[in-house]
Amino acid sequence: SNKDRYAVFGSPIKHSKSPRIHQLFAEQTQQSLEYTAEEVPADKFKESVDRFFSQGGKGLNCTLPLKELAWAYADHNTERANLSKAVNTLALQDDGSILGDNTDGCGLVADLNDNHDIFLKNSRILILGAGGATRGIIAPILEKSPQQLVIANRTSEKARDLAEGFRDWGKIIGCGFAEIQGHQFDLIINATSASLYDELPPLAENLLAEGGVCYDLAYGGKPTSFVRWGVSHKAQKSLDGLGMLVEQAAEAFFLWRGVRPKTKPVIERLNFARGFV
Numbered sequence: 001s002n003k004d005r006y007a008v009f010g011s012p013i014k015h016s017k018s019p020r021i022h023q024l025f026a027e028q029t030q031q032s033l034e035y036t037a038e039e040v041p042a043d044k045f046k047e048s049v050d051r052f053f054s055q056g057g058k059g060l061n062c063t064l065p066l067k068e069l070a071w072a073y074a075d076h077n078t079e080r081a082n083l084s085k086a087v088n089t090l091a092l093q094d095d096g097s098i099l100g101d102n103t104d105g106c107g108l109v110a111d112l113n114d115n116h117d118i119f120l121k122n123s124r125i126l127i128l129g130a131g132g133a134t135r136g137i138i139a140p141i142l143e144k145s146p147q148q149l150v151i152a153n154r155t156s157e158k159a160r161d162l163a164e165g166f167r168d169w170g171k172i173i174g175c176g177f178a179e180i181q182g183h184q185f186d187l188i189i190n191a192t193s194a195s196l197y198d199e200l201p202p203l204a205e206n207l208l209a210e211g212g213v214c215y216d217l218a219y220g221g222k223p224t225s226f227v228r229w230g231v232s233h234k235a236q237k238s239l240d241g242l243g244m245l246v247e248q249a250a251e252a253f254f255l256w257r258g259v260r261p262k263t264k265p266v267i268e269r270l271n272f273a274r275g276f277v
């Protein structure tokens with residue numbers, strides 16, 4: 001077809017919601033485009049991306065386990081992508097070069113602020129996990145001037161190294177799970193992949209401050225183990241990452257098309273489809 005072509009690459013990719021999200025954005029904004037999902041393992045990344053762009057593709061999303069490779073692939077990257085050393089969006093530029101961006105962090109902040117009226121200024125924030133997703137969300141969170149940001153990880157060394165790298169950007173501490181015992185947070189973000197296995201990091205009973213909020217980057221057909229932990233620990237709100245997924249997609253769509261789609265109707269549709277109200 002002669003429509004502009006976009007795709008998401010990753011592995012596994014079968015259950016990706018991105019094609020549906022971008023189809024809904026395209027309908028809403030009356031843009032003519034095609035968006036597909038392609039199973040691409042890390043060892044096929046370069047040839048697959050080369051092929052996609054040489055055959056006229058306009059833009060790509062990259063997900064697990066390709067974000068670091070996408071960052072290295074791009075001819076140039078936005079500052080936030082360079083800070084995270086991970087890229088979820090590649091965009092063909094007018095001069096033929098490929099730009100890398102990371103829209104995950106601003107997607108999370110947009111979901112918290114715009115969809116849930118949760119603001120980060122002066123709040124005590126804890127991020128669980130120190131992997132690729134955490135790298136992508138630190139700078140956009142620090143930009144909102146929290147009182148403190150603590151990164152806690154099973155492998156404490158990784159959290160410390162990460163915090164060290166962002167030291168000039170705000171008040172940030174990296175540590176292991178043991179060190180957060182006895183402390184309280186207004187917002188706890190689960191960026192571990194534990195939810196995918198229905199597991200939880202070790203969390204103290206009184207970790208969440210009164211009126212605090214829980215947010216799991218993971219999402220699925222039913223509430224994740226961390227969302228359930230939040231509910232059972234009296235979180236004011238306990239949210240999963242579907243809103244972030246739609247918001248990061250909207251930011252990528254804007255980068256590619258110059259048009260900003262409305263996210264709320266799309267989030268509502270996806271929530272309805274998975275039986276959430």
Ligand code: NDP
Nearest residue numbers: 129130131132133154155191192193194217218241244245
């Ligand atoms: P990585 O594999 O890069 O990192 C995984 C992290 O989870 C590591 O810090 C690891 O700790 C920790 N971990 C894994 N299992 C356990 C466990 N059982 N107990 C404690 N810690 C554990 O993954 P990503 O950072 O790429 O992704 C993390 C999550 O975020 C995934 O669920 C992913 O689906 C989600 N995500 C959602 C997005 C959205 O739009 N909603 C966007 C991006 C990611 P260690 O270092 O010790 O191994």
